[in-house]
Amino acid sequence: GQQVMQIPQYQHVQEGEDFTTYCNSSTTLSNIQWYKQRPGGHPVFLIQLVKSGEVKKQKRLTFQFGEAKKNSSLHITATQTTDVGTYFCAGNYGGSQGNLIFGKGTKLSVKP
């Protein structure tokens, strides 16, 4: 069935270091969304990528969608303690009426 794989499961970094999480699907996605969940909180929408090869930036966060629309990545430059949380990618296979299939997430911890 449709499945979204996400790696790594955990990432521990020193404040100021960069961080990247990767997402992969075996089948082509309509679009992909990224969410952040703080400890004890709920997922919060960050961004949606739709086009093949799309790159979007939000301050220190860079999101990429692969050319084949099967993989995506989130890169954080110079992490801060406020970046702590779990980052989820969520793939949509069904267009505007589709629902999201979430990856297992990458839990980021940042050491000050």
Added chain:
Amino acid sequence: EAGVAQSPRYKIIEKRQSVAFWCNPISGHATLYWYQQILGQGPKLLIQFQNNGVVDDSQLPKDRFSAERLKGVDSTLKIQPAKLEDSAVYLCASRHTGGNVYGYTFGSGTRLTVV
């Protein structure tokens, strides 16, 4: 705008008991979802509503789970009878259909513990 409201925040029940969760989505959001998030995992879709109709309930364990959205606004999710493996956070999310708003807005969730 007000967010997605869920209640209760926490619930502890014994196995084989029943439980119900309530969700009030953002006003005007036609699409509503219930997700189950087990500790350490990503949210898993249980059911998707478009207004008061079910779009996808393929992953809802229908022998024990039921959900309704009778007037196309509020929704309830029920578990009867509960099992130990139902312990999880139940998240409700809503989404505006159309326009440029694509992301789901999640509620704070209901943390269910089955003992």
